[in-house]
Amino acid sequence: MMSSMSLSRMLRAASVCRTMSTATKLTAVEVNDKTGIATVTLSRPPINALNVELLHDLYQSIKEIENNKSRGLILTSSNDKVFSAGLDINEMYRPDKDRARLLWTKLQDVWLALYGCALPTAAAINGHAPAGGCLLATSCEYRVILPQCRIGLNEIQLGLVPPIFCMFNFLNVLPRRVAERALVQGRIFTTEQALQIGLVDDVASSKEKALEKCSQFIATFAQTNPLARSLTKLKFRGADLQRFESERTNELESFLEFIDHPQMQEDLGIYLEGLKKKNRN
């Protein structure tokens, strides 16, 4: 029989972390009642490829956390090797046109919600983060990565023009010259390189330690007026958000035109096949 001691310990533990009522299927949201920090875990096996549904759930989770006045938001992954593989290439290869439109619109919504989030945001990058995975991480204010990971915006290597929000994210984190070169070369960085150029702020030896460092970052704002903090953040990011709004329709149409091109379809097919072949050999 369970002793009253262990029962009370369990009840105490249960009261520290609670799952948000509207936690969705492809993202799990957990709020630490002690710190008020919400953790969003990307949970679309095997590699958190961003499809319409995951982007939808992620957007809902960010908005929910923001509206519930949490103290901060940490983004992480349920996969211990991959933070996110970026956009689901199956959504772009031989796509259903309406779904492709929805995909890009939802990606734009997620970027707006995360980059413009009023709360302090941090990414515990517990695995590889190419392309859209890197976009999510660099939309946050602080990043901790694990050893032996790869991170970067490699769109150009797939023949894709990096959208404008990729540029904003890199310019917000890296010196201009480094940001431009990384984007035009489609560089994917190792953990050490990412730390050295400042693409990430810190390295942690485990997911738990990465989450702890993210919480510590968010705790640095404990004594700061939340409204003053969020308005100051907006002063830095507002021009990007405005420029994005003025270009979002054009970017959506460019994306649809781009993936409609026969050569692009052929290239995406080859790329996708290459990823699958890797597992067959």
Ligand SMILES: CC/C=C\C/C=C\C/C=C\C=C\CC(=O)SCCNC(=O)CCNC(=O)[C@H](O)C(C)(C)COP(=O)(O)OP(=O)(O)OC[C@H]1O[C@@H](n2cnc3c(N)ncnc32)[C@H](O)[C@@H]1OP(=O)(O)O
């Ligand atoms: C707006 C401006 C105008 C025009 C712009 C036009 C276009 C811009 C458009 C798009 C921007 C897109 C950004 C993107 O995010 S594109 C996605 C790019 N992602 C990648 O290149 C990542 C590729 N994947 C990897 O590198 C690796 O898979 C990994 C490091 C993430 C994980 O490695 P693992 O060894 O752990 O796992 P794998 O065995 O490689 O993969 C497992 C499984 O998953 C499949 N897969 C991998 N990545 C993707 C993906 N992104 N989409 C769909 N499927 C993916 C892989 O094939 C394996 O499948 P099988 O089990 O073999 O079936």
